[in-house]
Structure formats: structure tokens, C-alpha cells
Amino acid sequence: MSGRRNWISGGRWALGLSALLLVGSVPVGAQVDLGTDAQRETGKRVYDKYCSQCHGDTGAGDGYAAPFLRPKPRDFTSGKYKIRSTPNGFLPTDDDIRRVIQAGIPYTAMPAFPEFSAVEVTGLIQYLKTFSSDFEDPEAYAPPLAQPAAPPYSADNVASAVEVYEQIGCARCHGVEGRGDGASAPTLVDDWGDPIRAADLSEPWTFRGGATREDIYRSISTGLNGTPMAGFESGLTPEERWKIVDFIYSLADGQTEPGYASLVTATSIEGGLELERGEEMFASAKPALLPVMGQIVQLGRAFHPGVRAVEVRAVYDESDIAFMVSWSDIQANRNGENSPHLQVEELVSTASGSESDEGGFWGEEEATEDGGDFWGEEESGDASEGGGDDFWGDDTGDAVATLDADTAEFSDAIALQFPRTLPTGIRQPYFINGDSQHPVELWYVDLGYPDAPELWEGRGSAALTVTDEAPPYVTATYKDGQWTVIFKRSRTPAQGIGFAEDTFVPLALSVWDGFNEERGSRRGLTAWYPVYVPPLETVSPVGPMVKTAGGVLLAELLLILWVRRRVAKGTDSGDLAGSAT
Amino acid sequence: MMNLAVVLPVLAVLIGIRFAKPSMLGWVTAWWLAAWVVLDFGFAVPVPKTVVKEFMGIISLALAAYVTSDPQRWREVREPTTAFLTERKFLPLLVLVTLAIPAAVAASIYFDMTAPAQAPIFGRTVHPAPPATLTVHEVTHDMQTLDNPYRKLEASDPAAFAVHVEAGRKIYYENCFYCHGDLMQGGGMFAHALNPIPTNFQDSGTIAMLQESFLFWRVSKGGPGLPEEGGPWMSAMPAWENFLTEEEIWEVILFLYDFTEQRPRALHVASGGEGH
Structure with a gap:
């Protein structure tokens, strides 16, 4: 304390010299604060309940959920913290850790914990430090980097x-x-x-x-x-x-929030829906960004889908409708094979080869070798179509299609899913591949074969079949990390879903990221979203407005006249109902 | 439910009017407006406009019947109305009102016809009535008597109980937290992509008011096992019997209660459906 006071009272000269000497050497803020026993005890209590399931009991990032997550939970024993205010390679400040605990890390499994009290957060910070000896080393600390106020956007x-x-x-x-x-x-x-x-x-x-x-x-x-x-x-x-x-x-045009849509509204356009027009055709269409989740509902799950969101646009004219779907993809995977009906093996993240006792994880099923093989009791080979009419999963049976285990390459793919017929009431088909009573159709294109789109019918994931109906027309382009796939189909096809004016047609998407080894059941998918097709001829509101307002005005005037006449006639002085009683 | 920020002030105004003793016309107008405000803005889930119009029609008729059923009341309404329509001093106001009403009607038509179309809304039942019997992994259970086989260990063998809770914890963080979240508030990493949103187990209106057998049904059969009123086509809840053994399902249920520090609704209070 007294030293510090002297240092300050030493005047500007001493202060300036100290600052000079300190540049590049052991920083000023390098006091090691490992907290008190009580703080660390509080921290351990919080950690063991809320953190250890991912980060592990010893902070090594090896908790229960770790094999399923990508990015993986942080290994605190390393002393490496991603989000900091300090220079690269140095430890975070307490405030840096506090910020991550309270705000979380977006689009990872690290949630925000705003409920923790200040005492709990401080305790947790001190407990986290016990996992790495780096925190005992003054050399590992550095003061936060300067964070100047942001100049205006230019x-x-x-x-x-x-x-x-x-x-x-x-x-x-x-x-x-x-x-x-x-x-x-x-x-x-x-x-x-x-x-x-x-x-x-x-x-x-x-x-x-x-x-x-x-x-x-x-x-x-x-x-x-x-x-x-x-x-x-x-x-x-x-x-x-x-x-x-x-x-x-x-x-992102300055957006810091995704602004996910709840509705896809089609826009009517002139000039014919010609695929050659490409993206230009959708210039007037309103984009709808739809969030994608991993298929973690049925066997063969995708815990970390490669695609986070897809942007959908729709345009139409008298005869046709077209959808443009675009999404970011790390690379175009055009080799390999894909298909909507393949049920892939339940796969633990292979990132570091850690397979946390898969034993009881999928019930009766035996865990097969890790490494992207497809399961199935049957011989590998041709895909076999299943005929199960229930949601799949109770047994794999012969409903499960298999693919040659040597097919190590995974191609990107996309499918638009619609009900086979427009639902008359509120009941829709099951959002993943439909169900036995309520079939869906998939406008499917394996981006390895963009010239061969297919139209599938789904009556549940175990009952997906290619139809011999004319598939939609498709073009697919990949440029600068983005797939853009355009589908075009008649609004009144001989079979399958039509897009009548003034209707809401449910749409759900599936998207496969080949780089992420997605195929068949392992995919990203969306919930149902309505596609609205507005009437081509919109009725002007002016006519009904003038007519109704005029009628009301006339009725009012008649009433006023009638009352005034009765009063003027002196039938009564303000007693309208005189004649009635 | 009701939007109390709207309903309570309306009630306060009506009570105030009760003591202010306004004229019959004022009273009728106040009640008509109060009914409209409550119908249109008083519900957390908005009432469709067509329903509001229908109810306002009924309420208008009822108020008219009330007023005209008694000559005294009728006079109290009629006299000021007639005065307003005939007396010179009211003329500017009368012109204004006479024009304002058709203008309001025209505006309403305009907004009706140009409003963006709304997708049909499905009000799903969150906790529909469970079936009488439940078959999981080829074992059929009577829902009236079904209970968590590990629950009794809580008192008789706490150490063994803790082992089952920990096993449930592992299952939860391998399978459930992607949607229901680390804090069991329904805020998992995929929650933003789901409709309906995942259940918030911390909410006192969920697992705390349910029996463990209800959870066993919901966990084992998932979305596809819901009755129609629950929207089986839209729920992303997996049928966990395809992934987990019966024991594992009971263990994860133990963990839900343990983590949230809630107690399951006791078995003997059983009264069939839980619909609300």
C-alpha cells in the first residue's frame, strides 16, 4: 500500500519512467489472484452441478456431452481461453471469464448463466484457475489490450x-x-x-x-x-x-441478429420462370432465413450439423413456382453419394477418437466400429426400400437401407419437403419424412448429380421411395462458399402438392453437408414453415371502402333526419318512443 | 391466459364508474368499451378479429336489451341521444361524429384487406391426457399405478439413489440438453430452430405438476406418441424408447427432478387427464 502511494507521489517523471521500463516485460497487472478457499469451494459446488457435464470433473473438457459437441468443450487444464481482452497466448482476466460465463458463447453448447450470483461467478472463476498451473505463473499474465472507442462505420x-x-x-x-x-x-x-x-x-x-x-x-x-x-x-x-x-x-449489412423468418412469402413476377434467369429472377423476392437443427430425433443422429441456416426465396406466376435456397458451405462436395432414405450409424463425434462408452447409449443396438461406416444387419450393397408404415426406430429390420461401406465420400444435398396434398385442416404430416397417414414429397437433389433431381415420397423415414413423377427442374451453383439451388415446378402438377393462390403450403427443408460426413438420416433439418402464395390479382380495397362507408353515412343521415322531423313535428319533445308506448 | 396489464385497469375503471354514478348512456358506453378492450387486448393469446366482432355483436344486443327492458333506463339513454342529434349547440360535434364513423369503417376495411395473410395458428395442448395403458419395450404398464421404480430408494438407500441420478445426468447431457438446455429452461443450442419450443422444466407448471408416469409416457413415446390435440406431427421430441432402455428413461426422469429441485406429483392424487 505505502509503496504504491510513494510511487504515485513520486510525480510524473517516475510514472513515465516506470511505464517505459515495463513495456515488453512483466506487466503491471501481473498480480496472481487465486482466490480464497471459500471462493474456490463455492466455485466447485457450482462447477460440479452446471459445468462438469461438458468440461469434465477435472476440467479436461471430457464431460459426458463432450464427444457429441463440435466445437468441443474447453479443456481448462490447458489454460487456453478463446475469448479474452489480453494478447494472444496470455491468460484471460477475471472479467473475461466472467463475461463468457454470464453471456455464453453464441452457436456453441456454452450457454449463458445469468442466474449465477456475483459470489458464485467469482468462486467459479477462482475454481477454474485451479485446473491449470498457468494461473500461478506471473509470466502468463498480460494486461488487457487497448480497446479504443469505435469510430463511426465508414x-x-x-x-x-x-x-x-x-x-x-x-x-x-x-x-x-x-x-x-x-x-x-x-x-x-x-x-x-x-x-x-x-x-x-x-x-x-x-x-x-x-x-x-x-x-x-x-x-x-x-x-x-x-x-x-x-x-x-x-x-x-x-x-x-x-x-x-x-x-x-x-x-451482413450491419446486422448482428439473424432475424429468422416464420413465413416464406412468394412474390409474383413477370417474364416467365426460366431457370436460365438464375438468381436475377428472385431479385424482388423477400428472403426468409430459416434456422437449421441437427436431425437428433431419429436414429442416425446429427449432433453438430454443418449448416446452421438456409435462406429461402420463392417466386411464381400463373403456371409455375420457383424456390431459391442458399446457404454457406465450407466446400462443395460433389463426389460421393447421398440419399434421403439412408439410416446411418449412430455416430459419436470422431474428432479425437474418443468414444465415451457407447454401450448403453443406443439401447439394444450394438455399437459398431467408429469411423463413418453405415450399419445395418444386411449385406452392404444396394439400398433397399422399406415398407414399414410407422415411424421408424423400434427395430431396424429390413426397412433400413444400407450403402456400400467403402463409399467414403459424402456429397452435399438438399431437399424441399411439402405435404403430398395440401392439408385441409390443421393436421400436417410428421415434419421428418411424413407419416403413414400423411405422406410428404421431397424435392431432392444430390449436389453431386445436380442434373438428376428426384421426387421422393415419404410415409415415414422407413418408407421413403423415389417416385416416377417428373421431378422439379433444378440448377445448382457453388460460389465463394455459398450454394445456391433453384427449384422450379408447375403450380398445378398432375400429382403431388399444388400451390393455389391465397394458400399456405407447409415447407420443411433438409440439408446435407458432405464435408461434415452427413448422409441420409444424419442431416440438418428445419421445422415446418408456411409458404404463402398471394393472389395474383389483388382486389383493391377502395371499392368496398367507398361502398360501405357511403352506406353507413346514408344510414346516419336518415336516422338524424328522422329524429329531427319527429322532434320538429312536436310529436313529443325528445320522447321518441312516445308512439310506441 | 389473461393479460393482467389490460384487465386490471379496465376492472378499476368499471369499479370507479360504479361509484361515480354516471348517466345510463355513459354507463352503457363504458361497459361496451370495456368489453371491447378486454376482448381485443385482454388475452395473452390474441382473440381472432372475427371472434371479437361476433362477441361484440352479442354484447351490443345484450346491452340494448338491458336498456330497453325498462322505460326509465330507455328514457335515460334516449333523451341525451335525441338532444345530441337535434340541438344546435351539438351541431359541430354531430358533423364530426357523423363523418368519423364511416371513416373508421373504411379504415377498418382497408386494414382488413391489406393486412398480410396470417398462417393458420394451431393451439396445441401442452399436457394432453395420457393413455390408460402404455407399452414400452414390449412391457405393458397401467398408467394409474405406474411409478418410478427408483423413487423409493431416495429414502431407503440414498447412495444407490444418487447413482441412478448420476446415470440420469449422463443420459441428459448425451441426449436431451441440445433442446432442453443446460439449465433445463428449454434454451438448448437447437431450441431456436424448433416449433413448438422445448419444455421448460424449471417452470412450476411442467414437471412439478405431473406424475413421473406422465413423464415416462412423454419421454418414451415422444412427439409421434402425442394424441392429435398435442400436434404429434410438429413436436421434435424423439420417441426415446428407440434410444434408451426403460431403466435409463426412469433415471433421466429422476435427474430432471433432482436438478430442478422439484417434486413429482404424488401417485395417489391421480385424477386421469392433465389437460389444461
């Missing part, structure tokens, strides 16, 4: 940022358009050898370190420890960093 920055972005190699991982599709992106691993994806910079709401411009600046400056994302504190001037920030900010 569109000029965006243009000049592109050069910096390419120059320092952002595009190598994050891709030219920032969709996480750079040349190196598929090869990225973290410090534990687990695959890791470069952030999709066009979806700021998924940024681990936060979506505001200040957050992005901090993440660029500090980097993310334990990942290939370096810190650019010394590599880039603050001005250059703000340029990059504004470039990233511009990729």
Missing part, C-alpha cells in the same frame, strides 16, 4: 479493407466473401487436433467473441487462444483493424 473503409484482408491472409481461412470457405478452411484443427471451422463472417451472430464492431475489433486484436485464429495486435495498426471490422460488418 463505407470507404470497406473498399480499402479488401486489400488488407487479402494481404494478411484472412481469406485463406475465412474465404474471399468471408463465408468460412478459404482454401485452408477444410484442414484447420485446434491445438488439440480437433477439426475447427473458420468463422462464417457473413453471420456475425455466430461470432464466438460477440457481434458488435467493438467485439470484432477485440477478437481481431487478441485472436482466439487454442485456435488457428491469431491476434493482430502488432500485425495491424488500429486503423487497419477498424477497416477489417467495417469490412466484416458490411458482409
Whole structure:
């Protein structure tokens, strides 16, 4: 205490000298604070109830859920914390840890814990420190990097940022358009050898370190420890960093929230629905961003789907309807095979080869070898169609299709699912492949074979069959980390779903990311969303408005006249009902 | 349910009017407006406009019947109305009102016809009545007597009970938390992509008011096992009998109660359906 006071009273000269001496050496804030026994005890109590299921009893990131998660839970024994205010490679501050506990990490399994009291959070921070001896080492600490106030967003920055972005190699991982599709992106691993994806910079709401411009600046400056994302504190001037920030900010038009849709509204267009028109045809259509979840409902689950959201647009004219679906994808996987009806093996994340006792996990089923093989009692070979009429799953039976185990390559694919016929009431088909009483149709295209779209009928996941009906017309393009697939079909097909005016047609999507080894049942999917097809001829409200208002006005005037006449006649002075009684 | 922020002020105004003793016309107008405000804004789940119109028609008729059923009341309404329609001093106001009513009607038609179409809404029953019997893994249970076989260990053998709870914890974090969340509030990492949203077990209106047999039914049969009123086609709840043994289902149920510090509704209070 007294030392500190002297130091300050020593005047400006001493202060300046101290600052000079401290640059680059042991930082000022390097006091080691490991908390009290009571704090660590509180922390352990909280940790054991809320944290250990993912991060493990010893903080090694090996809890119950760890094999199913990607990104994996943090290994606290490493002392490597992703989201910090300190330079790359250094420990986080207590406030950094506090922020992550209270706010969570978006689009990972790390939730926000706003319920914890201040005492609990502080205890938890001190307990986390016990997992790594780094926290006892003053050398591992560094003061937070300067976080200047954000200058106003500048569109000029965006243009000049592109050069910096390419120059320092952002595009190598994050891709030219920032969709996480750079040349190196598929090869990225973290410090534990687990695959890791470069952030999709066009979806700021998924940024681990936060979506505001200040957050992005901090993440660029500090980097993310334990990942290939370096810190650019010394590599880039603050001005250059703000340029990059504004470039990233511009990729999502400044949005920090996804704004998921609850409805897809089709837009009527002129000039005919010709696939050659491509994306231009959808220029006036309102985009609907739909969130994608992993298929974790039926056997052969996808715990970490590769696609997080799909954007859907719809246009139509008198005869046809067309849908454009686009989504970010780390790479176009055009080799390999895919099919909606394949039930793949229940697979634990293979990232580090850890298979946490799969034994009792899938009930009676025996866990087969890890490694992407497809299961099935049958010989591998041709896919066999099942005839089960219930939801699948109680037994695998002969309803399960199998694919040659040697087919190691996985292609991307997309399917639009509609009810086979428009529901008359509220009852819809089951949202995954329909059910026996309420069939669905799938407009399916394996992006390895974009010229051969198929029209499937589903009466449950065990009863999916290719129909011989004319499939929709499809074009598929992959550019700069984005798939864009356009489907076009008659609004009044001979069989299957039609799109009459002024109706709501339920739509659900399935999307397969081949890079993520998705195939068949292992896929991303959405809930049902209504597609609205507005009437082509909209009735002007003016006619009914004038007619009704005129009628009301006339009735009012008649009433007033009638009352006035009666009063004037002196039938009574204000007693209208005189004659009635 | 009701939107208390609307209903309570309306009630307060009506009580105030009771003591202010306004004219019969004022009283009728106040009640008509109160009924409309409550119908249109007083419900947490909005009442469809057509239903509001229907009810307002009925309420208008009822108020008219009330007023005209007694000559005294009728006079109290009629006299000020006639005065308003005839006396010179009211003329500017009369012109205004006469024009305002058709304008309001026209505006209502305009908004009706240009409003974006709304997808049909399905009000699903969250806790529908369970079946009488339940067959899981080829064993048929009577729902009236079905109970968690491990529950009694809580008192008789706490150590063994804790082992089952921990087993349930493992099952939960391998299978359930993606949707129901770490805190069991229904905020898991896939929750934003689900409709209906996952159940919040911390809510005192969910597992705390249900028997464990009800949970066993819901867990083992999942969304596809719901009766029609529960929307079996839209719930993403898996039929866990396809993934878990009977013992594992009971264990994860133990964990739900243990983590949330809730108690299951006791077996002997059984009264059939839980619909609400």
C-alpha cells in the first residue's frame, strides 16, 4: 500500500519512467489472484452441478456431452481461453471469464448463466484457475489490450479493407466473401487436433467473441487462444483493424441478429420462370432465413450439423413456382453419394477418437466400429426400400437401407419437403419424412448429380421411395462458399402438392453437408414453415371502402333526419318512443 | 391466459364508474368499451378479429336489451341521444361524429384487406391426457399405478439413489440438453430452430405438476406418441424408447427432478387427464 502511494507521489517523471521500463516485460497487472478457499469451494459446488457435464470433473473438457459437441468443450487444464481482452497466448482476466460465463458463447453448447450470483461467478472463476498451473505463473499474465472507442462505420473503409484482408491472409481461412470457405478452411484443427471451422463472417451472430464492431475489433486484436485464429495486435495498426471490422460488418449489412423468418412469402413476377434467369429472377423476392437443427430425433443422429441456416426465396406466376435456397458451405462436395432414405450409424463425434462408452447409449443396438461406416444387419450393397408404415426406430429390420461401406465420400444435398396434398385442416404430416397417414414429397437433389433431381415420397423415414413423377427442374451453383439451388415446378402438377393462390403450403427443408460426413438420416433439418402464395390479382380495397362507408353515412343521415322531423313535428319533445308506448 | 396489464385497469375503471354514478348512456358506453378492450387486448393469446366482432355483436344486443327492458333506463339513454342529434349547440360535434364513423369503417376495411395473410395458428395442448395403458419395450404398464421404480430408494438407500441420478445426468447431457438446455429452461443450442419450443422444466407448471408416469409416457413415446390435440406431427421430441432402455428413461426422469429441485406429483392424487 505505502509503496504504491510513494510511487504515485513520486510525480510524473517516475510514472513515465516506470511505464517505459515495463513495456515488453512483466506487466503491471501481473498480480496472481487465486482466490480464497471459500471462493474456490463455492466455485466447485457450482462447477460440479452446471459445468462438469461438458468440461469434465477435472476440467479436461471430457464431460459426458463432450464427444457429441463440435466445437468441443474447453479443456481448462490447458489454460487456453478463446475469448479474452489480453494478447494472444496470455491468460484471460477475471472479467473475461466472467463475461463468457454470464453471456455464453453464441452457436456453441456454452450457454449463458445469468442466474449465477456475483459470489458464485467469482468462486467459479477462482475454481477454474485451479485446473491449470498457468494461473500461478506471473509470466502468463498480460494486461488487457487497448480497446479504443469505435469510430463511426465508414463505407470507404470497406473498399480499402479488401486489400488488407487479402494481404494478411484472412481469406485463406475465412474465404474471399468471408463465408468460412478459404482454401485452408477444410484442414484447420485446434491445438488439440480437433477439426475447427473458420468463422462464417457473413453471420456475425455466430461470432464466438460477440457481434458488435467493438467485439470484432477485440477478437481481431487478441485472436482466439487454442485456435488457428491469431491476434493482430502488432500485425495491424488500429486503423487497419477498424477497416477489417467495417469490412466484416458490411458482409451482413450491419446486422448482428439473424432475424429468422416464420413465413416464406412468394412474390409474383413477370417474364416467365426460366431457370436460365438464375438468381436475377428472385431479385424482388423477400428472403426468409430459416434456422437449421441437427436431425437428433431419429436414429442416425446429427449432433453438430454443418449448416446452421438456409435462406429461402420463392417466386411464381400463373403456371409455375420457383424456390431459391442458399446457404454457406465450407466446400462443395460433389463426389460421393447421398440419399434421403439412408439410416446411418449412430455416430459419436470422431474428432479425437474418443468414444465415451457407447454401450448403453443406443439401447439394444450394438455399437459398431467408429469411423463413418453405415450399419445395418444386411449385406452392404444396394439400398433397399422399406415398407414399414410407422415411424421408424423400434427395430431396424429390413426397412433400413444400407450403402456400400467403402463409399467414403459424402456429397452435399438438399431437399424441399411439402405435404403430398395440401392439408385441409390443421393436421400436417410428421415434419421428418411424413407419416403413414400423411405422406410428404421431397424435392431432392444430390449436389453431386445436380442434373438428376428426384421426387421422393415419404410415409415415414422407413418408407421413403423415389417416385416416377417428373421431378422439379433444378440448377445448382457453388460460389465463394455459398450454394445456391433453384427449384422450379408447375403450380398445378398432375400429382403431388399444388400451390393455389391465397394458400399456405407447409415447407420443411433438409440439408446435407458432405464435408461434415452427413448422409441420409444424419442431416440438418428445419421445422415446418408456411409458404404463402398471394393472389395474383389483388382486389383493391377502395371499392368496398367507398361502398360501405357511403352506406353507413346514408344510414346516419336518415336516422338524424328522422329524429329531427319527429322532434320538429312536436310529436313529443325528445320522447321518441312516445308512439310506441 | 389473461393479460393482467389490460384487465386490471379496465376492472378499476368499471369499479370507479360504479361509484361515480354516471348517466345510463355513459354507463352503457363504458361497459361496451370495456368489453371491447378486454376482448381485443385482454388475452395473452390474441382473440381472432372475427371472434371479437361476433362477441361484440352479442354484447351490443345484450346491452340494448338491458336498456330497453325498462322505460326509465330507455328514457335515460334516449333523451341525451335525441338532444345530441337535434340541438344546435351539438351541431359541430354531430358533423364530426357523423363523418368519423364511416371513416373508421373504411379504415377498418382497408386494414382488413391489406393486412398480410396470417398462417393458420394451431393451439396445441401442452399436457394432453395420457393413455390408460402404455407399452414400452414390449412391457405393458397401467398408467394409474405406474411409478418410478427408483423413487423409493431416495429414502431407503440414498447412495444407490444418487447413482441412478448420476446415470440420469449422463443420459441428459448425451441426449436431451441440445433442446432442453443446460439449465433445463428449454434454451438448448437447437431450441431456436424448433416449433413448438422445448419444455421448460424449471417452470412450476411442467414437471412439478405431473406424475413421473406422465413423464415416462412423454419421454418414451415422444412427439409421434402425442394424441392429435398435442400436434404429434410438429413436436421434435424423439420417441426415446428407440434410444434408451426403460431403466435409463426412469433415471433421466429422476435427474430432471433432482436438478430442478422439484417434486413429482404424488401417485395417489391421480385424477386421469392433465389437460389444461
